[in-house]
Amino acid sequence: MKTQDLIKLSTRMFKARASRTLLTILGMGIGIGAILFLVALGYGLQRTLLKALTTSESLLTVDVLPDKEAGLHITPERLNEFSGMEEVAEVSPAVDLPAKVKFGELTSDAVAVFVRPSFLKLGGMKTLGGELLGGNNEQGIVISSALAKVFDQEPSEIIGKTFIFSLSPPEESEEEEEGKIISIDTPFEIIGVVESGDTLFYAQDSSISQLLTFSEYSQVKVKCRSSSNVNQVKSQLSSAGFLVSALSEKVEEINKLFKIINFILALFGIVALSVSAVGMFNTMTVTLLERIQEIGIMKAVGASSRDIFWVFITESTVMGFFGGLSGIVLGIVVGKIFNLGINFIAARFGGQSVELFYFPPWFVLLVLIFAVTVGFATGIIPARRASIIDPLKALQYK
Structure with a gap:
């Protein structure tokens, strides 16, 4: 099967089952957004704390006492x-x-x-x-x-x-x-x-x-x-x-602490993503049942089991990709709104504005790759089931 045909067949879901597909992508987006929001909060707090405690020169300094x-x-x-x-x-x-x-x-x-x-x-x-x-x-x-x-x-x-x-x-x-x-x-x-x-x-x-x-x-x-x-x-x-100490020691301790905090925050987000992944798996399973006759026709006209497998895998991967994109946008927008709200309250009480959220580009890219991977993994079982369907039984399926 040609690549363009594969893409065309895999994106039909946006027309044939638009509402279900968009809701599935939104569910995935909420899970990805939760991970990005929580971990970005951890990175933001870490960055704010280190910025308040350190400068480039202080990190090179050793304190010496008699x-x-x-x-x-x-x-x-x-x-x-x-x-x-x-x-x-x-x-x-x-x-x-x-x-x-x-x-x-x-x-x-x-x-x-x-x-x-x-x-x-x-x-x-x-x-x-x-x-x-x-x-x-x-x-x-x-x-x-x-x-x-x-x-x-x-x-x-x-x-x-x-x-x-x-x-x-x-x-x-x-x-x-x-x-x-x-x-x-x-x-x-x-x-x-x-x-x-x-x-x-x-x-x-x-x-x-x-x-x-x-x-x-x-x-x-x-x-x-x-x-x-x-x-x-x-x-x-x-x-x-001499009695010696260095600010870099405290920075290392802070970084270790925030690694644990970020891991815990990411776990909360992964729980939400797991629910979304179950929803995507359910969507792909329902899609498989609805398209059994279509699969039989495709096999009857020459499509191989491998072609059928990749049609379903591509569908789930595309949903994972768009779920990741929507989650990134959702996480960043909600983070910015939340930050504006906190700074507004701080300003009312005479406090200083801070950046509570930090979105490292590498982490945003990692989240997108993770979303695509989840989409790919979620589609494996439905794709496997679709690829082994007997074309004769599929044509008789009602």
Whole structure:
């Protein structure tokens, strides 16, 4: 049988049994749409979470802490050793000091974190308002959302305002031995606010370099040259006795968790698809019973059992294909509508808009292939039965 004849015979169902065929395709579409909707929700939540937690630089960064109980400190000499590692592109240290902050008439205890401008970027920090440290503004500071809340200020309101602070110097400094407190009388301008539950602020270490020199650091962020170097750098620093961690570890854990979540969501969709597949099998079986005489005539005029088999297989595969297409459209449209509804509600309550659904092109293609495969598999038994029908009995069938 010629290919064009096969296609013509296989698509007659859209004219001869239009309602039944369209309902079968719709049923398949609902099952496919359910899979796409649920799994896209999982991918969307995963993508939103990772986007909020990470940046390209933070995924290359290893956090290093001293092990003070073992007498292991991060000194400038150690910092130079880190910088000299072949796999390391950059190091960015930080020093934490107790501080008292005065904002207008209000005073609060806080932690002052003196860093290089790159520290916040390597940590993957993002502002709720304003900008991160950088540029020539040494008197600019970035505060936590918790500190802004202490002063009863919204992130957008506190940007551009100033405060002064005093520091308790490190234990090893002469000032600490004399029991002195270092007062910083120069006002520092708040240029940004980051999300944090701790009352702290970040300032450039160069802003107090004339008042304090640091003989050791509280922590260091080590940026690797590539993602393939992260585990190697972690291993080397851990072997040296330092406490190390990396955001990439959390990302791996999140990805593993969402693989399980996506699998469970896909199972719910497959249940709906199974019902649709049973409906398609029923449609093909009824079609077989209705076309027994037609099969007898086709065999009488020369059609082989193989030709009959492929007519039925092609019919079910075509229905699977169009069921997959309709399911993809249905899943994407419903997902977009659902997302618009959630964002509308979020906007009403002052929240931020998010993309809850993500449809990876490879997954959309995989869903379509899966739908075609289900259609093909559903038609095998009816096609097999049709191909072995005796033409004489078929012509006598009523």
